[in-house]
Amino acid sequence: QQQVKQSPQSLIVQKGGISIINCAYENTAFDYFPWYQQFPGKGPALLIAIRPDVSEKKEGRFTISFNKSAKQFSLHIMDSQPGDSATYFCAASRTGTYKYIFGTGTRLKVLA
């Protein structure tokens, strides 16, 4: 019940394309879903986060779509750029706790 499943494991997108990364969870008590971006040799950095009271959140080129009934959420990167090439992690946590449960990561490569 603590798992967060992330797919795909790797993704190659042309510059200007849309990158889509999906995550699924089982624990219905989770109520905070952040996405982290990690460059090689760096720690993860928060990109965008959502709570289940909304179905979509957009910040610039990054959008989270959330489907509470399906227990799934996804990250969409519009107009993908080579600088977006990084590893992306979804995570989940529950109010009153502090642990983040991370997905296994998606390595994104955006071709110039």
Added chain:
Amino acid sequence: GAGVSQSPRYKVAKRGQDVALRCDPISGHVSLFWYQQALGQGPEFLTYFQNEAQLDKSGLPSDRFFAERPEGSVSTLKIQRTQQEDSAVYLCASSLGGSGYEQYFGPGTRLTVT
């Protein structure tokens, strides 16, 4: 001021050696977390401090792992009698509070046990 810093950035240890990894959180951050990130995997929770109190150590994989934060600021993760399976990146994160606050991660310490 600066973000979370960790030292050393890289550590090579022979099997059986003890190691100590240091984390300097963002000034004023009450909460401090340690995660272990194996190659190609997401970070996995190890332990959590609120100020100097270690409130959760449920993720520590064995009694060879020990963490402390004696003055509620700098934290040290100690691994005794290192094993090859301990090889990973150890990430430290801090936040203003506990639940509901963004966790800011440091760059990590890459530990290689030979």
